[in-house]
Amino acid sequence: MSEDYEKLLDRALEQVPKAVLESSRFQIPEAEVAIVGNRTILRNFRSIASALNREPEHLIKYLLRELGVAGNIEGTQAVFQGKFLNTAVDERIRRYVEEFVLCRECGKPDTRLERRERFYILRCEACGARASMRSV
Numbered sequence: 001m002s003e004d005y006e007k008l009l010d011r012a013l014e015q016v017p018k019a020v021l022e023s024s025r026f027q028i029p030e031a032e033v034a035i036v037g038n039r040t041i042l043r044n045f046r047s048i049a050s051a052l053n054r055e056p057e058h059l060i061k062y063l064l065r066e067l068g069v070a071g072n073i074e075g076t077q078a079v080f081q082g083k084f085l086n087t088a089v090d091e092r093i094r095r096y097v098e099e100f101v102l103c104r105e106c107g108k109p110d111t112r113l114e115r116r117e118r119f120y121i122l123r124c125e126a127c128g129a130r131a132s133m134r135s136v
């Protein structure tokens with residue numbers, strides 16, 4: 001590779017917005033949803049929570065509030081008292097990621113959620129930014 005070509009490549013990479021590179025690396029798992037009677041089972045609930053690196057209890061609290069129903073965690077699954085399509089569940093998970101996972105400053109998902117007494121702090125391990133969060 002010639003030096004000129006390398007410079008050209010560097011310049012081309014610099015022009016790609018960082019957010020594009022990051023979002024291609026970070027995949028939100030798709031909800032695997034089954035409707036059983038009047039209930040909706042989110043089969044891969046625990047693996048979604050661990051992919052997002054968040055407490056399952058925090059995620060379910062958010063989902064129940066956003067879906068406006070009662071429900072609970074049963075083993076590796078979450079159960080909602082109501083019927084929801086997977087697109088509806090995916091949409092809530094995406095919003096959860098935007099609010100509680102992605103760094104406000106750099107957009108990376110390498111963050112930790114730390115509990116304080118009445119609120120949470122989202123701490124970014126990539127850029128060091130911190131943001132306080134409303135509680136769920």
Ligand SMILES: [Zn+2]
Pocket residue numbers: 103104105106107108124125126127128129
């Ligand atoms: Zn950051």
